[in-house]
Amino acid sequence: MLETLNEIRLIFAEELRRFTRGKGYIILTLAVPTILLVVMGVILTVRAVSPDREEPKPIGIVVLLNDFTFAPDDLQRFRFLAFNTRQEGIDALTKGTVKEVFVIPEDYLKTGRVEWLHGKGGAFSGIDPGPSDTSSAALRAYLRTTLAIEEMMPELLARAVVGATLESVHIGEDGQPVEEDADTKVGTIVVSLVSILLLIFSIMIGAASLGEAVAEEKESRMIDVLLTCVKPLSLMAGKVLAIGTAQLIMITVWVGSVVVIAPRIADIISSAFEFPINLGLLVWALAFFLAGYFVSAVIMAGIGAVATKVQEANQLAFLVIFPLLASIYVLGLILSNPDGSLARVLSFIPFTAPSAMMIRLAVDGASALESVASLAVIVLTGMALLWVFARVFRAGLLMYGQRMSLRRVIRALREAG
Amino acid sequence: MNVALEIKDVTKVYDSRTVVDHVSLMVKRGETFGLLGPNGSGKTTTIRMALDIIRPESGSVSLLGGMPTREALTRVGYLPEERGLYQKSKVMDILIYLGRLKRMDAATARVRAKKMLKRVGLYEYRNKKVQALSRGMTQLVQFAGALLHKPDLIMLDEPFAGLDPLNVHLMKEILREQKERGAAIVFSTHQMPDVEELCERVLLINDGQTLLYGRLAELKRARGTRSVRVTADRQPESIPGVVDTKVRNGSFEYLMGEGTKPEEVLRAYLDASILVERYEIALPSLNQIFIEEVSRARNAK
Secondary structure, eight states: OHHHHHHHHHHHHHHHHHHHTSHHHHHHHHHHHHHHHHHHHHHHHHHHHOTTOOOOOOEEEEEOOTTOOOOHHHHHHTTEEEESSHHHHHHHHHHTSSSEEEEEOTTHHHHOEEEEEEOSSSSTTSSSOOOOHHHHHHHHHHHHHHHHHSOOOHHHHHHHHHOOEEEEEEEOTTSSEEOSHHHHHHHHHHHHHHHHHHHHHHHHHHHHHHHHHHHHHHHHTHHHHHHTTSOHHHHHHHHHHHHHHHHHHHHHHHHHHHHHHHHHHHHHTTTTOOOOOOHHHHHHHHHHHHHHHHHHHHHHHHHHHHOSSHHHHHHHTHHHHHHHHHHHHTHHHHHHOTTSHHHHHHTTSTTTHHHHHHHHHHTTOSOHHHHHHHHHHHHHHHHHHHHHHHHHHHHHHTOOSSOOOHHHHHHHHHHHO | OOEEEEEEEEEEEETTEEEEEEEEEEEETTOEEEEEOOTTSSHHHHHHHHTTSSOOSEEEEEETTBOOOHHHHTTEEEEOSSOOOOTTSBHHHHHHHHHHHTTOOHHHHHHHHHHHHHHTTOGGGTTSBGGGSOHHHHHHHHHHHHHTTOOSEEEEESTTTTOOHHHHHHHHHHHHHHHHHTOEEEEEESOHHHHHHHOSEEEEEETTEEEEEEEHHHHHHHHHTTEEEEEESSOOSOOTTEEEEEEETTEEEEEEOTTOOTHHHHHHHHHTTOOEEEEEEOOOOHHHHHHHHHHHHHHHO
């Protein structure tokens, strides 16, 4: 067991080193952060050179707490526009005079709650919306300054330290509060669709690379040297893990750059939208990505082993890529009825499950139990395939110039069993 | 135990075709053994069975005195027929990886890799990618990789194919060093002069079946008395018992029929009063034996 783990570790380290040093991989990994940085740079440049660039909209503030007063420089310093009542703030927000409105209620000192009234945006990515960093910082600074100039009563001190808990209220064009759902869903779906496409793309690259790598080793007979040193299962597991890790690094860089850079872009063009990230969905997406990759990678390693040439492995890769692509086409159907039977069935087919579940989770169309069950189906299928392909792998690897027929596959399984 | 490799009666069948048919061989430590045969005769399959890459349908393999376990295989160096290292990796990285696969720690593997690269004359290419090397250089790097861990048994499948004479000479020199170190060497080849130069014993197979097996000198001697080479101005009009005559480089080479003694050729020259400058009983070249044996086996089918 220890020997097998050592073998897997060796193969894993070498494959990861080789794969992540490839030009293609480096370019692809850095593509997303580079694009985002370029976009940010372009926006900053355009704004810097634009002579008639718009002044940022002020932040509306309504203080219903008697103890708080405004010093004249507060309003200027924080870009605040003060209103006497909540309704006045809502009216200003509806007219677009202000970007957003913070309402500090009478019971603020007790509860710490501050109402955040906002228009479009915020819900772009769905859950957990919040004001921009600039607005939050302005509110925080205002509260601390105001609390600090009062006599230092214990509750004021506590409140000054904690700041405020924001309560989000989305104000519609008619000036009435609207349910978050409508906008939230659209934003969530957009982000989820992009995530799904990126993940499927990543799974395809990883699985195809794995198949190609195995076929290349087989074609060059490097595989013979490797098999005198390690067991076929260690070789396959090490490769699957290494390329999976490389893809995970790529996804992490992509997601990380989106998390770090996209909000900055949103902040620069703050009047347009907010860009909070839905971390819950990210965790699920990651889990389904890993599971989806596992199944695809095992199959592709098997394909690489039975292919006679690298070209053939690339051609056979459609066996993995086609179902993944097909799952994109049915996303519309899932979207129209996330609780429907089609959506449920696709959630339990290993190839379509990752994308089906991600879109269903994005629109709250799947329960946690269903998500876990779907994940379990994918992982168990992957493990079963690993068992089968580890046996076919050895037989397939050692056949040069001959295609692996179904009869040979069955024979390999029988002999190994 | 003095035996490095013992293959007993192994048979391998692909689909319904028997590619290795009840082949046996034994290689001692410190011995260089030649595995000969035409293309597709089963040499590579035999090597792969010896290394437990594929399993025989019947028969057994004993490697370094025991079963071909992973442990035993770490003491084997193997150079496959097709040369193909990872094209985009650096030479040094690949050698260290090959050393690590043979259970060497990274530091030792690095030291050994440097030493081997110096020995094969490729030290200055250590940081180059494999794709920047010529085919011959790649072959030498892979050869260095096979010897990195000082194996007790070295298995080489067509090691000299595609190499220029200088590199062939270098590789032979290194193989002699390995032999002196006590390693057993098995190699397959089509180049009979290489076998004659390096090997003590050989196995000749055709269509998976053994045609010849034993000490090279004995195999030659067993056939040698049927050939006589005479250097003279001319030859007698007839020599009794001779079935074939060839003229090569001013010498006459006679193949004698069964029961004919070599001295009968000399007597024919003396009877004809022809001055003989040189007379020798010629041992057949391995090439001749190879062609004769394989042709005979094919004609028999």
